[in-house]
Amino acid sequence: MATTQVDPALRDCDPPTGGKLSRERMLACALEIIDREGIEKLSMRRLARALGHDPMSLYRYAPNKAALLDGVAETVLNELTVDPTDPDWVAQLRAVARRYRRIALRHPHVVPLLVTRPLATPLALRPRGTLRPLEAVLALLTRAGFSGADALHIYRALFGLLHGHVLNELQELVDNPEETDDLLRLGLHRLPIGEFPLLRSLASALATYDGAAELERGLDILLTGLATTPIQLA
Template sequence: MSDGSPGAGRARLSRERVLRAALAVADGEGLPAVSMRRVAEELGVETMALYRYTPSKDDLLDGLVETLFLELEERLADAGHPAVAGPTPGHLARTDLRRALHGLASEMYRVAEAHPNVVSLCATRPLTVPLTRRPPAVLRVHERLLTLLHAAGVEERAALRTYRAFISWVLGYIVIDLREVVDDPDEPDPAFRLGLHRLPAKDFPMLRAAGPRLAERGHEEQLTAGVDALLNGLGAGDGE
């Protein structure tokens, strides 16, 4: 926390700094710790100084989602991902489309993996506002996904099916893989850590038996395998 005076802190404030401070609190202390007061403490300013940049707790939470998607854009740009370059319509081979979608899914996973305490917001906060009122950084991911499908010559209806399935799969997978709720985080045995021993064996034999595997993350390998399954099933990843 800064040792500067509240006035000096306000002079240095920006929306980006406020959101970065909120992300730092979420990363270090968990999402429930994020509040206007706690973020102000992190910045070394009075709570009221934040309202110029984020007028409410809901806006602060939406801003956390925005910050993660801005980080995603930076990663895509650094990787030279075709989604950032904007491929020419009709000039993206289907094999390149598959690689591009693998890369997009993997970068989304890596951002979420760096900020697991905020992952759940990426699935829940966008549902509170219409699509057109979401932060531009969030909308650009949707736009770039559709652009990739269009550039690969995917027929419009197949493109929309693939777009919806891709977003749903990637966000759902990330939330489940990274935000597992455990019964006892200090328990070394996977089944006991998940609390599966509390389930009646006669009613839930499969869950009990799968305990060790359920406690393991699927990571990017299973994420991209799911993307392949979507492309193959929806007819958006075949041919050139």
């Protein structure tokens, strides 16, 4: 007897109770699909089927897929809490960085929405929910005595570090997982030793990459420098 293949989206996105649809439930279901299968598998039709609604009903809450993806980014960034009243701004920024990394690891397929998609959108046109961490960090730093311009400079430096870090951490480093030798596992043996002697020599360090520890090292360099050196903007 032939078995019917069930759309995985239908397994995890329960239809709204009482047949009602809300923006929050729609975005939560879209996030579930992206987390499981990636952004490219999400469509308005697929999402409507998962929610048990006609596709046209979704356009009340998102006029197109781009708006839907912006809503998903807002949903994820709602998880990033910032306490602008913390008197220890260095500790708070370190905590924010750790939270951001945890969010990225929970939602790796959403990272492009957080890191690269905003670059194509003017600041004032981005979803307001994606700007709240920026506003909170600016409030934290101006309360600590920084000027608004310096606070923005620090925010850019911090999130530049975070974006680069999460993109690096989420990359697949292992080329041949069945190999036991680090040089072979990472595929670095393909690099000419005459041209890349240092990179090849770091095979063991690359193979034992610890994302949490690497982030802490980056934060140590950045935050220690910011706390001890006056910022001078050009």
